Amino acid sequence: MVVSRAKDTMSSPSFNQFLATLRTQLRIKANWLANESVVLDDNLRTYGLIIELTTTEIRQLQVAAYIKNMGAIYLGNEALSQEMPSAVLQSAIKTWQLLSLEIAVASGMESVTTIIEQYAMRQIPENRLASIFQVVNVWVSCLMPKGYRPPMTPHDAKTTLLQRVELGWSDRAVVDHFLSTLNR
Numbered sequence: 001m002v003v004s005r006a007k008d009t010m011s012s013p014s015f016n017q018f019l020a021t022l023r024t025q026l027r028i029k030a031n032w033l034a035n036e037s038v039v040l041d042d043n044l045r046t047y048g049l050i051i052e053l054t055t056t057e058i059r060q061l062q063v064a065a066y067i068k069n070m071g072a073i074y075l076g077n078e079a080l081s082q083e084m085p086s087a088v089l090q091s092a093i094k095t096w097q098l099l100s101l102e103i104a105v106a107s108g109m110e111s112v113t114t115i116i117e118q119y120a121m122r123q124i125p126e127n128r129l130a131s132i133f134q135v136v137n138v139w140v141s142c143l144m145p146k147g148y149r150p151p152m153t154p155h156d157a158k159t160t161l162l163q164r165v166e167l168g169w170s171d172r173a174v175v176d177h178f179l180s181t182l183n184r
Contacts, residue, residue, distance in 0.1 A: 015059060022066035025073060030080050032144070033069045040065040040140045047136055050181050057129060064115040064133055067107070071099025124171045131171045135178050138164060154182070 019041070027034035041062045048058035072080060075096055097120050104113040111129065118125035119134040142157035152160070158179055164170035 019062060019066060022063075022070070026066065026069055029073045030077075033072055033080070036140065036144050037066045037069050039144065040068075040137060043136050043140055044133065047132070047178060047181065051132075051177070053129075053132075060109070060111045060115065061129060061133055061136075063109065064104075064112050064119075064129075065137075067104050067112055067116055068097075068100050068119070068137070070103045071096040071101070074099050122167070122169045124168065131174050132178075135161065135170055135174045138170065139178070 023034050023038060026037055044061040044065055045058055048061055053061075075092060097116075101113070101116050104116040107113070114127045115130045115133045118127050118130035119137060125131045125134055138161055139157055142152040142160050143154070145151045161170060161175045161179065165172045165175050
């Protein structure tokens, strides 16, 4: 006897619904986590269109904008306040990054995993999308308020990106092109 399986008639959620679900999960934990991811998503999408990335590449960057903060869901509220001694804060951030990487790996999205794995390293990412993500993420992170500092000015954010180039942490071509698009 052959048992037939009924076709699953439920459609998969749209990409925007998927991002909305991730955003909601971040907002439940801390509003600023969701806000940072939304701003990063918007900047990545805009820059991706400027440099003519494919729709798939832009979507990979967009998903990474949310996944990078998903590890924070598992941290205590004290760590998220970012108002703790520097050594403790650095440890919490490292844990957050590792948890986000685990979530990316578990998602099965290899390209997103590569982005999450490479963007936070203090070296130029080997992967092109990770390099783009890293630069745009630094820009957005500088402009967002943190528990330990107010938002930086665009001038200070630019200086931070240029310092990262000098330290060999960010790709000069990506930084220069990204900064040139801000002047348009």
